[in-house]
Each structure stands twice: as C-alpha cells, then as structure tokens.
Amino acid sequence: MLEYISGTPFLTWRSILDRVDPRSTISSRKASSSSDAFILDLYRNSLPLEFTRKDRCLTLERLERCIHSNYGASRFAISLFGSVVYGLDSDSSDSDISLFDAENPDGTRPIVTQGTPYDLRTFADHLRSSGFSIKAVITNANTPIISAKDPSTGIELDINVNHLNGSYNSLFFYHHGRLSPTLLLPLAFFIKTWAIQRGLSSSTLGSARNVTSYALLLLVLTYLVEIKAIENLFQQRSGSGWVDRDLVVQSKKGPPLTWKQRFSTGRGDGLPGEELVPISLLQAVEGFYQYVGRWEPMVSTEMVCLRVGGRTKRTRVTPQATMFVEDPFITSKNATGGVNASTSLLFFQEARRAKDILNRGGSVQGVLGR
CATH class of the missing domain: 3.30.460.10 (Beta Polymerase, domain 2)
Incomplete structure (x- = not known):
C-alpha cells in the first residue's frame, strides 16, 4: 500500500x-x-x-x-x-x-x-x-x-x-512511466545512455556542455506525445486522479512567482481517450533521431513544449541556434538554458550520426558505439 x-x-x-x-x-x-530486446535489457540491467x-x-x-x-x-x-x-x-x-x-x-x-x-x-x-x-x-x-x-x-x-x-515534475514523470512502462522509460534510458557516451550529458561537463537527464526526458516524452504514442497528462480530459496545486517558486533575482501545477495521474474513469499509435522501441529510437533532425533547421524559431504537445513557435528570445526545451512546470524556464550554441550543434550532429547508422541498417548497439 x-x-x-x-x-x-x-x-x-x-x-x-x-x-x-x-x-x-x-x-x-x-x-x-532483437533491437527491442536489447533496449529492454539495457534498461532492466540498470536496476540498482x-x-x-x-x-x-x-x-x-x-x-x-x-x-x-x-x-x-x-x-x-x-x-x-x-x-x-x-x-x-x-x-x-x-x-x-x-x-x-x-x-x-x-x-x-x-x-x-x-x-x-x-x-x-x-x-x-x-x-x-x-x-x-x-x-x-x-x-x-x-x-x-x-x-x-x-x-x-x-x-x-x-x-x-x-x-x-522537483517533487512535482518527478511525480508527473512517475505517473507517465506507469502509463507505458515498456516504452517511455526504456526509450529515455537508451537516449540518456547515448547522450552520456557521446559526451553530451554529464554533470562533470559544466552547464554549458551538459544536456541534462531532465531535459532529455522532457524531449523524449514530448516526441512520444507528438506522434501520439503516449498520452499527455497535461491534456488528459477524463480520469478521476488529478494534481491541482499552486506552487510558489522563489528566485534570487526577483519576487516569488506562483505557477499552477495541474495534471492527471492517469487513473481513468472508463471514458474513451485519444487513440494511441502502437510503436516498437526500435521504431521509437529511429523516430526520435528523425524528430530531432526535423527540429534542427528550426531550432532558432521553435521550441519543444510538452504542454502544447510538441514543437511550437518560440515565445521568448534566446541566443540563436541554442536549444529551447520549455520546462512545463515553470514555463519561463528553458530546461536546456545552460547549453551553449556549440553543444547544441554537437547534439544535432550526434543525432544525425545515429540516424545515419540506423538508416544504413546498423544496430542500436552501433548507435551506442558497442
């Protein structure tokens, strides 16, 4: 219990x-x-x-x-x-x-x-x-x-x-993981592993060179929502379980701000929801790198926004060619805000490399350099 x-x-x-x-x-x-089996085993073997x-x-x-x-x-x-x-x-x-x-x-x-x-x-x-x-x-x-x-x-x-x-966004991801235990988290762990091995994600890199695990998880989840492979708990209309709270966020640069924390916990009431698209883990990996590839030429004008369920026009100005993944819980915040232009460029280059490996018939192991 x-x-x-x-x-x-x-x-x-x-x-x-x-x-x-x-x-x-x-x-x-x-x-x-075998690719799906590898990704599932990779995730399962990470169990502490x-x-x-x-x-x-x-x-x-x-x-x-x-x-x-x-x-x-x-x-x-x-x-x-x-x-x-x-x-x-x-x-x-x-x-x-x-x-x-x-x-x-x-x-x-x-x-x-x-x-x-x-x-x-x-x-x-x-x-x-x-x-x-x-x-x-x-x-x-x-x-x-x-x-x-x-x-x-x-x-x-x-x-x-x-x-x-942090407690609210962790709760949100916890409920999303329960919705699709064999898709969201195994895919997110694969992408996290790839980013670490390609030198894109590590706290030791410093904020300008580190695409955080949180930003990667937001990017993966937004991608799955946009292709309708998983529900968006911000947008779910039916269901009896809801988180609906005000959150006061302190700032050293100004007065505290209040943000609405409202999302479903995924406990449905039997009403029909949005029809989801079945997808294998291999298809999800291939699709993720294609998704990133489509974002690259638009990165200066588009941001990834989970609340609206996909990429959308930027509402705030940031340095040109840097990624903008909106934090859905504090929407004035860019989850990749510390990442500089050269790291953004490297991220897109590595995503193209991974996509090319898979397009040439390579394996998901090859994407990880194994």
Whole structure:
C-alpha cells in the first residue's frame, strides 16, 4: 500500500524505495525484435542492487532522525525527487531531497527562518552532529542546497528546503512511466545512455556542455506525445486522479512567482481517450533521431513544449541556434538554458550520426558505439 506525505500528492520516501521498481517486472522474452530486446535489457540491467536500496533506507532513516530531533516530527517531511522516483536511477545516483514544510505547503518561504532547516548553515551543523559529512552549503542559488554524504553508506544527498518543483515534475514523470512502462522509460534510458557516451550529458561537463537527464526526458516524452504514442497528462480530459496545486517558486533575482501545477495521474474513469499509435522501441529510437533532425533547421524559431504537445513557435528570445526545451512546470524556464550554441550543434550532429547508422541498417548497439 503506497503512503503519501500528509496533505500532499507526494509519495513518502519509504513508499518510493519499498515499491516494486518497474525494471524488475520487464522481460525481453516477448520483444518484437532483437533491437527491442536489447533496449529492454539495457534498461532492466540498470536496476540498482538491493544493497543500494538498503543503504538509501539507512541514510534516509538517519536524516529523518536528525530532522525530528532538531525540528520536531510533524512539520518537515522528506520528499524524494528525481530519477529514483520514476525509475531512471542507478547505483551511483545521488539522492535528491526536498524537505516539505507542512506550514507552507505551496512552497512559500517563511519570514522567520531561525530554528528551522531554512537556516541552512545551522541545519548543516546538525547534519554533521548526526554523522554526515558536508560537501557544500550553497545559499546564493535560486534553489539553495546542502550537499552532503553519509560516510557509513557512501550515499550522497542534495537537500533543499521546500523547493517543490522537483517533487512535482518527478511525480508527473512517475505517473507517465506507469502509463507505458515498456516504452517511455526504456526509450529515455537508451537516449540518456547515448547522450552520456557521446559526451553530451554529464554533470562533470559544466552547464554549458551538459544536456541534462531532465531535459532529455522532457524531449523524449514530448516526441512520444507528438506522434501520439503516449498520452499527455497535461491534456488528459477524463480520469478521476488529478494534481491541482499552486506552487510558489522563489528566485534570487526577483519576487516569488506562483505557477499552477495541474495534471492527471492517469487513473481513468472508463471514458474513451485519444487513440494511441502502437510503436516498437526500435521504431521509437529511429523516430526520435528523425524528430530531432526535423527540429534542427528550426531550432532558432521553435521550441519543444510538452504542454502544447510538441514543437511550437518560440515565445521568448534566446541566443540563436541554442536549444529551447520549455520546462512545463515553470514555463519561463528553458530546461536546456545552460547549453551553449556549440553543444547544441554537437547534439544535432550526434543525432544525425545515429540516424545515419540506423538508416544504413546498423544496430542500436552501433548507435551506442558497442
């Protein structure tokens, strides 16, 4: 039975770590081709080991004890977000955490922060006293964080306080993954693997050269929505499960802004939905690189916009020839905003290379350089 943080649509961290991971139920035995079987096996084999799950539990139990002993047990709750929520994590993935504040459920920052985790430097001292090592305390960012590590397990944490946009987008991707467990996530993992191996995606590259996993997932999902291979939970009209909240997003450059978080959780009520196009994983991979190829000559004037279900005319000016993948949860934000023109060009060049390999009869393994 899944449990939720009281008053929120967010799963508790225990429910996330204890639930059945979608990768554990995937089988390639009935795959329609050897290429589909390879992609499914690639995704399934990324499932973190059981000892990683147990180590994450031990670390979060330690974090929870620290929070309860210093700030009480009722106000702040651990909300996991990122790849571990929707099933694209690995053994080496950090744990991204937002501390949900029950007194400010919309993400508002209180005026008085003394004696709360919002005072990050004091919070970091409490973490040290609880046995965590502190790598960094970053207070001058749009999302201030504590970067920490549990020496007893090796698990690394990035902790913010009540910046909930990551929790909302992770919930959205979680529900999308449940809609199509053998399409969206295996395809996204393949594209993520390709991007890493081609030097396009890694936090070590720096923001100007890193097409983030989040941006890639948005791009893959928008592509699948545009070709009608998967429903768009922003646009679903029928169904009984909905997330409908206001989210206040803090900014160091100006006043806080409020964004509407409204999407379906995919729990239908039996009404007919949009007819979807069946597609194999090989067809999806081929189609993705073709989709990127069609976007390339229009990249200066078009953006990828999941809310409208595909590519659309840019509404904001960015440097010419740089990618614009709109963040559907904070629509003023470009999910590829840090990527420079040369990295955008390299991304399109690598996509053309992959498309050419497949057009010449090459394999999906060849696309990954295997």
